[in-house]
Structures are given as C-alpha cells and as structure tokens.
Amino acid sequence: MKKTYLKKFLLLFCMLACVFSMTACGNAQIDTNTAKESVKDNEVAVVENYLKDWAKDMILYLDSNQGEAGTDALIADAEAGRTLNDVNSKMYIVNQEGMNVKTIGLYNSWNSTKDELGKLEEAVDVNNIDVKVSDETSELCTISVKLKFEKRECTFEFVINTDYTLESGAINPSYTTGEKMGKAGMNTLIGMGTVFVVLIFISFIISLFKYISVFENRKKEKKEAAATPAASVQEAAAPVVTEEENLADDLELVAVITAAIAASEGTSTDGLVVRSIRKVNNRRK
DSSP states (O other): OHHHHHHHHHHHHHHHHHHHHHHHHHHOOOOHHHHHHHHHHHHHHHHHHHHHHHHHHHHHHHHHOOHHHHHHHHHHHHHHTOOHHHHHTOOOSTTTTOOOHHHHHHHHHHHHHHHHHOSBOSOOOGGGOEEEEOOSSSEEEEEEEEEEBSSSEEEEEEEEETTSOEEEEEEEEOOOHHHHHHHHHHHHHHHHHHHHHHHHHHHHHHHTTHHHHHHHHHHHHHHHHHHHHHHHHHHHHHHHHHHHHHHHHOHHHHHHHHHHHHHHHTSOGGGOOOOOOOOOOTTOO
16 A cells, blocks of 8 residues: 555656656747857957957057157047057057047046056066956957056056947056045045035025115115105195185184174174185194
C-alpha cells in the first residue's frame, strides 16, 4: 500500500516538473540589450586601437596649448572648424565629418581647467587608456585616461557615439580632501551670505511700508482741508436766504412788524412798506 502511494507521488512530481519546464521554455526570449552589447563589444574590439590613438593625440594637443597663446590657438581652431585631423595631418576614426559642438565644449572645459593642472609630466601610454563599452543605445563606448600633471592628477573621459562622433568630454582634476573641504566651505559661505543679504533687503522693503499710510493720510488731510472752506460758506449762506424767504412769505408777521414800527414812530401804517426782513445776528458786534 505504501509503495502504491509512493509511486503515485513520484508520478505527480514528475508531471509537475514537466509542466513547469515546458512553461519556462515557452516564455524564453532573446534579450535585445544583450545582443546590442555583444555587437558593440565586437565593434569596439576592432576599432579600440584607433580610439585610443585619437584620445592620446587629443590630450597631447590640448596640453600643447598652454597659457593665453594656447587659449587663443584653441579658440581660433574651433572657430575655423579645424579638427584633430587638420591639426596633425592624420586620419582619425572620431569626428571624421568635422568639428562638432561637443568638441568645442571640450576645448572650453580645458581652457577653464588647465591653470589648475599645469604641464603634463608623464607620457601618454595607450596601454593605460581604458575603453569601456556603453550600455546606452546611441553611445558606443567611454574612453578613460588618468594622467599626472604638474600640479595634480587628472582623469579625461570621452564618450563616443555609435557614429564615431564625440558625445561629451569631461576633464576631472583630482583634489585633496583639504581642497574639497575648502571649496565646500566657500560655497556654503557664499550661499548663506546671499540668503542673508536677500533677507536684509526684504526686511528693509517691509520697513518702508509704514510710510505708505503716512503719505495716504497726508493726501486725505489735504483733500479735507480744501473741501472744508467751501462747505462752510455754503452752510453759512443757506440759512440766511432760507430764513429771509420764510419771513417774507409770512404776511401776518409783516403786518405786526409794520404796526410796531408805526406805533414807535407815531405815524400811520399807510406810509410804511416792508420790503425785506432779516434776522440780526447777536454774535456780531
């Protein structure tokens, strides 16, 4: 009985193993990236020596242009579109179609860095040049060269496209820990100083806001002062006219005043004509 169960278990296990193996075979696919890298490996293996030769001559060409005269020479070559082929009268695999923007950027980078390096102190050995195949689609490889200059070591990195044009060129000097700390401290001071200057300027602007209300109040006071005299004249003139009109229309009051005047004068009211009645302001002297 036990042997029967064991046989059934082994049979089930074998069937499951077969199913999983068939599934794995059905999902197997070719990795296109691996295929592309394999093609690049083969291509780089063929042109590696040509790439190293170009990198070596490019570094020697840059090193030969030191000082202000060298800067002017590089600028003149770049503006004239002269490639390394034109300078050395040799055929290189890189930039065969002529000068490109990336090469000009490399020249500018060298002009801004060469004072920190000084002159090259060792020969450029092609055996010490490293060529690494790139995993990017449009890039073929990266060429790295580490050299010792008068003031410090430096690493050159050239990225080459699949059409053998220069994609980018980097010049990376090696700095000591003290130099890195000094630069970091200087950057921190500049950053914090800029922030404090901006904050002080903003505080100064905010402190001027209080004068805005002062100017507005002064303008309001001037407008009120200009409007007050005219209003006073109108208020003073209006009661006199109104009061005179009201008294002139009151016939009974006119008759009483006429009789009082006639009695005080001892005459008849027939000869008296009241043309207007005005109220006397007792405050005036």
